[in-house]
Amino acid sequence: MDLDVFVAAHQAQWARLEQLLGRGRHLTGAEADELVALYQRTSTHLSLIQSSAPDPMLTGRLTQLVARARATVTGTRRASWRDAARFFTAGFPAAVYRSRRWWIPTALLSTALGILIGWWIATHPEVQGAIAAPDHLKELTRPGGQYETYYSSHPAASFAAQVWTNNAQAAAVCLVLGAFLGLPVLWILFLNMANLGVGIGLMTSAGRLDVFLGLILPHGLLELTAVFVAAGTGLRLGWTVIDPGPRTRRAALAERGRAALGMAIGLAVVLFLSGLIEGFVTPSGLPTWARIGIGVAAEAAFLVYVFVLGGRASREGDVGDVEEADRTATLPTAA
Incomplete structure (x- = not known):
């Protein structure tokens, strides 16, 4: 030309x-x-x-x-409370629902890995010895030891804020670094499951697995689900780099990248709720069944939120992306 x-x-x-x-x-x-x-x-x-x-x-x-x-x-459009309401009632749950084929297998495989690591540690004393000295292991697992006092060693409010910040950062890293073919996401998942497996293994070897589960389940169900959603979405984003489907790689990454960034906001709210449970419920004097019941109720509410609201929004065509008017215009391409 x-x-x-x-x-x-x-x-x-x-x-x-x-x-x-x-x-x-x-x-x-x-x-x-x-x-x-x-x-x-x-x-x-x-x-x-x-x-x-x-x-x-x-x-x-x-x-x-x-x-x-x-x-x-x-015309120019300003964000409003209506946009926020639409995001939390349709956009965010639809994005989580549409990525379910990634985060559900991620959750199942990761949980299996954590249990396997826990079994390996619990049944191999030499592995326990490689983790820490016997006196230190005893201090970790004894009644009133570090595993139990960890959740009550700081004021509840500051502890909940610290937990929320750390978990929100981990979820955001999974979402953002997923574009690097998902490799950083796999490493973050492994570290999380290894930490969980060490706790399961050491407390099982001490005959106190029930105590450990009573401490981890109230907040852990919702917290780990949020991490699995972030990891699964990050892996999906990484796969989009390899296989963008019928669209151009740029268009596919743009749509799923915008949805992933939106999910970071939604998951931050979910992790804030799990942080409140970890800060105020887990170390409380409630019976174990009551603390676990609160955790199960929070997890069930989130799953209903995703599969009912999110499923309905997804069937209506919502993909968790921003409004069409706010997207960058793209040229039509041949199928």
């Missing part, structure tokens, strides 16, 4: 679009129609220049012109 000829042929249209944009809201009906038509043509011109004869200065000028025209045509 001869860029000089192209510019000469369409310069008048770009100048006319700039003229119409300069009038602000004082446009007649005919001028508004003209503005829309020129916006569409200029968008096409920009795409052609970017693909055939990229020129930094011209591309920058037309990009700014198209952005101004788009803002005028579509």
